[in-house]
Amino acid sequence: MKSVLHISNDYSGSTVYKNLVQELDELGIKQIVYHPLRDLNRVGVNSVELTDSNSEIIYSPILNWHVDRVFYPYKIYKIYKDIQKRVDFSKIDLIHAHTWYSDGGVAYFLSKKYNIPFVCAIRSTDLNVFHEKLFYLRPFGIKIIKAAKSLFLISESYKNKLLKEPSLKRVKATLNRKLNVIPNGVDRYWLEDIKKINNRSGEIKYENRIDLIYVGTFIPRKNLLLIQQAVIAINKEFSTLSVHLNIVGGGGKHEEQVFELVKQFPCYFTYHGKVYDKDVLRGLYRKCSFFVMPSSRETFGLVYVEAMTQGLPILYTQGEGIDGFYSDNIGEKISIPTVDEIKSKIIKMIENKNNYSIPLNLIEKNHNWAEIAKKYIDIYRD
Template identity: 50%
Template sequence: MILHITNDYSGSTVYKNLVGELDNLNLGQIVYNPIREASRIGKNKIDFKNKKSKIFYSKILNKYTDRILYKKKINKIVKDIESKVDLTKITYIHAHTWYSDGGAAYILSQKYNIPYIVAIRNTDLNLFFKYFIHERNFGKRILKNAQKIITISEVYKKRVLESDKLTSLKSSLLDKVMVIPNGVDSFWIENNTSNKNNTISNDVNALYIGKFDKGKNVLNLVKAVKNINHKGKHKVHLTLVGGGGSDHLQILENIKECNLISFTGKITDKRKLLDIYRSNQLFTMPSKAETFGLVYVEAMLQCLPILYTSNEGIDGFYEENIGEKIESLDEIEIENKILKLITCFSAYHIPTEKLIVNHDWKLIAKKYKELYNA
């Protein structure tokens, strides 16, 4: 029986997709999801084929002190798991983040001698490890005692192995760290296209899909597109799909009188999203930080070259020329790279077959099952 500790299970379909495919492999699973809001209870629910499997949505976290008092939060999670899960039945723990989930996995492993793997994601490297200096030694112990360490992207693996803060663990990390990317919904694989038009006019359709929070850097994307259109040589129509987040109102205000930038709101219908991908020529998401960015993969499966960020997300995962990466986050850099996407459009190559193999949840689930059984 596998115990998944995942603080964001109800907030992302990534975990549901993996757990669902593991269920198709007849793996017994307990999914433990500590939550702050009661509204998350039942989200991403699965009707398990394996009747021993179960999801615990546990409303034990608060919005304030648990964000600051890390150890207190971890101990609270450990006690709650102990009260709800028969740990004598658990053979392996999968911690889906290094700090928020890995801390609990480490303590349970020490107490009950259960092996665990831990994944490293965006907030682990860019928030906890960077700013929670007082918890850095505890973070090292989590990695040291993990059987395997999963990074979702190649660039995060590189950052872990090259970190001067982890020098003391270097030899063990080399044997432990491995990359297993996230998959995409099977809809995108089944509806992929490798038919890229190698010509583009000065009238260009660009797309962004996601939240409007500061980390996604959408405001600077909007400003960059407005700069291009103001100069007049190229006309870039930017479609923004999604919304919500800290910059939502500011972005809507910024595009209010701009007829070349349109906002659709959130779209969940995959067929509608497919039509939107196929009506655009570029995908632009200049995130400040990104664990991987599955919308990049969705876009590339529709043969769109992408604008992405250096040392984040999908950077370094593909050797092919899949688009342009920004080295800084300001609007001028974004503007220049969008212009390069336009002028060099025919030079980009999307490796469709590799995308299909690398991001198929069925194949990814088999890799994880092999790890659990190793």
């Protein structure tokens, strides 16, 4: 194999891509990472020192905040033209598009021109924004699916959604043949001492209060405001039950409202800010009983895995993210995120606190980037 070309519009936005590239590099795969971006401040973010002298990460600040965000064909054409100026395609064996529409669209045209096969990931934004809302793009999206040699998903829940999507009915057989569910890994830090962590579910006891933890942004689909309202309702309704929510993160449309509730009810909420120190975050996980994040439209959610590595049962949403990847015994799931249902499930978790089981050995195996990289390499070589 000469080189794999990664096309990733979001390379600097998530350590997921960095971790995969790093592990592939350690396994001897030559790689060119092409990252078109809008913000000059993101140049160099998630950079990796690659061992092969012919491997490199190309940050190309060619996009803008206006036309490229709304005019999909123009954005794809701009990236298509720019990448050919920066990459020698005679040295590329395979193209890995890290999203279906934004990256896969470029890979599709490059594959046609240079006769290079490509593989493609399908993520939450692809299905819930591009395919669902921009319906005029669907014929092109189907062309990408047909042309890709292999397709990647990171959760079973999204495989089920794809296969049930009416607009993809005529390519269902193709999807069944090409789809590979490969979860994201977590940072090595969270797996280093997983063997030392006993299953804590049997150790959760009533003390002065039950501590919950939320880690994430304050955007609407994360439903943090609903969690806060449910916690307030529980504490007001049950005089013998004290539930406290630890909030980690920030940013997003609901930030002001979240902070207002923290200010109004300091006995129910503690805001810890954005925690970048893993030791501090691990300490917060370990002092809590449950992790709560009933997100809508969640592709996977690595914070669920981080929390489970520390033995925490989780509250999540049916048909989203991690649902379907492990048994239901990892926590409780809700069907529709409402205050009443979140409240009901938190109470149920407290009542059943000793009945959950976190499969730590399986988590260690499934979310180890070194093992995940080997799965990608097997598919690349196919």
